[in-house]
Amino acid sequence: MKVADLYIRVSTDEQADKGYSQRDQEERLQKYCHTNNITVRNIIYEDHSAKTFNRPEWDRLLKLLRKNRNKSDLILFTKWDRFSRNAPDAYNMINTLRTLGVEPQAIEQPLDMTIPENKMMLAIYLTAPEIENDRRGLNTFYGLRRARKEGRWPGLAPVGYINRTAPDGKKYIAPDGKQAEIMQWAFKEISKAKFSTESIFNKAVEMGLRCRKNSFLIAIRNPIYCGKIRVNKFKDEESYFVKGIHTPLISETLFYQVQDVLDGNVREIKTRILSQNLLPLKGFMGCPQCGRTLCASASKGRNNYYHYYHCSSKCGYRLKAEEVNAEFAAFLKLLVPNHKAIELFRMVILDTYASDTAENKERKAALAKELTEESNKLARARELLLIGDIDGTDFKEIKSACEKRILAIESHLTELGKTKLSKNQLEPIVDNAVQTLAKLDEIYLKTDIEHKRRLIGSMFQKKFTFDELKARTAKISQTFNCIFLINNKLESKKNRQKILKNLLPSEGWNMGLEPTTS
Numbered sequence: 001m002k003v004a005d006l007y008i009r010v011s012t013d014e015q016a017d018k019g020y021s022q023r024d025q026e027e028r029l030q031k032y033c034h035t036n037n038i039t040v041r042n043i044i045y046e047d048h049s050a051k052t053f054n055r056p057e058w059d060r061l062l063k064l065l066r067k068n069r070n071k072s073d074l075i076l077f078t079k080w081d082r083f084s085r086n087a088p089d090a091y092n093m094i095n096t097l098r099t100l101g102v103e104p105q106a107i108e109q110p111l112d113m114t115i116p117e118n119k120m121m122l123a124i125y126l127t128a129p130e131i132e133n134d135r136r137g138l139n140t141f142y143g144l145r146r147a148r149k150e151g152r153w154p155g156l157a158p159v160g161y162i163n164r165t166a167p168d169g170k171k172y173i174a175p176d177g178k179q180a181e182i183m184q185w186a187f188k189e190i191s192k193a194k195f196s197t198e199s200i201f202n203k204a205v206e207m208g209l210r211c212r213k214n215s216f217l218i219a220i221r222n223p224i225y226c227g228k229i230r231v232n233k234f235k236d237e238e239s240y241f242v243k244g245i246h247t248p249l250i251s252e253t254l255f256y257q258v259q260d261v262l263d264g265n266v267r268e269i270k271t272r273i274l275s276q277n278l279l280p281l282k283g284f285m286g287c288p289q290c291g292r293t294l295c296a297s298a299s300k301g302r303n304n305y306y307h308y309y310h311c312s313s314k315c316g317y318r319l320k321a322e323e324v325n326a327e328f329a330a331f332l333k334l335l336v337p338n339h340k341a342i343e344l345f346r347m348v349i350l351d352t353y354a355s356d357t358a359e360n361k362e363r364k365a366a367l368a369k370e371l372t373e374e375s376n377k378l379a380r381a382r383e384l385l386l387i388g389d390i391d392g393t394d395f396k397e398i399k400s401a402c403e404k405r406i407l408a409i410e411s412h413l414t415e416l417g418k419t420k421l422s423k424n425q426l427e428p429i430v431d432n433a434v435q436t437l438a439k440l441d442e443i444y445l446k447t448d449i450e451h452k453r454r455l456i457g458s459m460f461q462k463k464f465t466f467d468e469l470k471a472r473t474a475k476i477s478q479t480f481n482c483i484f485l486i487n488n489k490l491e492s493k494k495n496r497q498k499i500l501k502n503l504l505p506s507e508g509w510n511m512g513l514e515p516t517t518s
Contacts, residue, residue: 004074010025050081077105085133150242153246162179188250226252259408278298292311292312334472335476
């Protein structure tokens with residue numbers, strides 16, 4: 001009497017198929033063994049794809065056959081596609097089983113392998129499912145590619161979006177409430193280049209972002225957030241972007257600003273958002289002796305903790321945190337706009353916003369010139385390709401770089417050309433901002449540690465030392481530097497100094513009665 005092991009396999013996508021169910025296969029195999037007087041030794045249940053033989057239960061069966069040679073004569077399954085869907089692998093496995101004294105056999109597609117012609121039938125049985133798999137995969141690929149070309153996002157929605165189904169049955173992605181708001185916040189923070197990407201991610205997680213770090217780093221590189229979907233290169237068709245039908249979370253300009261930051265165009269200060277409450281300057285100060293960034297920590301004394309900014313090198317530079325924090329608060333008071341300048345700031349902002357400034361015009365002209373240069377560069381590369389001076393690989397690299405830059409320039413031009421707010425809409429915003437600026441020192445002392453560090457990050461472009469802070473020579477951003485100059489010069493007794501020429505209007509004389517009298 002022959003002894004057989006029954007092999008029953010289904011893959012995940014076949015679970016619901018009645019003809020492939022495990023119970024149905026077992027019933028047919030048991031009936032076959034009973035009819036042909038075959039003893040069943042083991043029943044192996046597998047839930048794995050047949051594309052390869054890297055299957056957990058099949059590996060256990062092979063180990064068992066090697067350990068107990070000649071204890072089993074057959075491995076029975078219903079059809080050959082239960083055994084394998086890969087012809088080369090199947091032939092190798094059949095030879096391996098023969099060396100172990102075991103013959104594989106499909107009860108519904110029986111083949112006598114001693115007859116050479118039956119190997120042709122075996123090839124058909126094994127190849128047909130493989131062809132079916134390949135055709136199904138190709139159809140799926142073309143379907144997904146067509147969806148992208150139509151501006152639809154196939155598959156699972158990226159973080160910040162959620163999958164939805166329209167009334168007509170079509171799938172689409174929509175902003176996912178709080179998750180979308182957090183991603184918008186993250187893009188804006190990264191574009192400022194004040195804090196590290198990891199720090200911004202950790203803060204986003206604290207705010208409720210449901211995302212892993214690697215997924216976040218991939219997401220902030222995805223143009224889908226600015227409304228574009230990438231169609232990847234395929235055969236002779238180059239990769240390109242299409243406008244998505246979904247709602248973008250950010251503007252194209254903001255997206256490309258973030259890419260510039262991620263590509264290395266960042267400020268010198270790049271520290272963490274969070275720190276201890278009594279150490280707000282951690283990461284912003286440098287050591288005047290060795291140039292390293294000062295660390296910050298608390299030392300336990302007899303009755304209390306004492307906080308210090310200190311250098312981790314051998315130089316041993318050390319400062320009391322209380323003295324440094326107090327000096328910084330005094331330094332901050334110098335940057336609070338003088339009451340004479342508050343109204344001037346308001347007027348200048350409104351006047352600048354109301355007209356297309358010379359700087360904006362120059363920026364548009366520069367972008368238009370750069371756009372023309374990139375287009376000409378691409379045209380020259382095409383000419384060189386036609387005459388054979390460069391090969392196709394070089395041309396594709398040049399084309400890809402030019403098209404990427406052209407997209408970025410066009411997005412900047414679009415952003416510059418957007419409709420501005422009306423004066424009535426702008427005035428409340430400006431009033432609120434100016435009043436906040438007038439209480440900068442008070443707000444700093446009352447706010448929490450996170451907002452303190454955000455303020456410090458917006459003020460300093462480079463790390464500063466305590467000596468520079470105390471001597472009032474620490475390098476600050478251009479905006480705060482202008483405020484500092486205005487405050488100093490407004491208090492001066494000298495009028496209409498040259499340095500104020502571009503900062504303040506000169507006071508005119510009293511016109512008197514009409515006609516004009518001196």
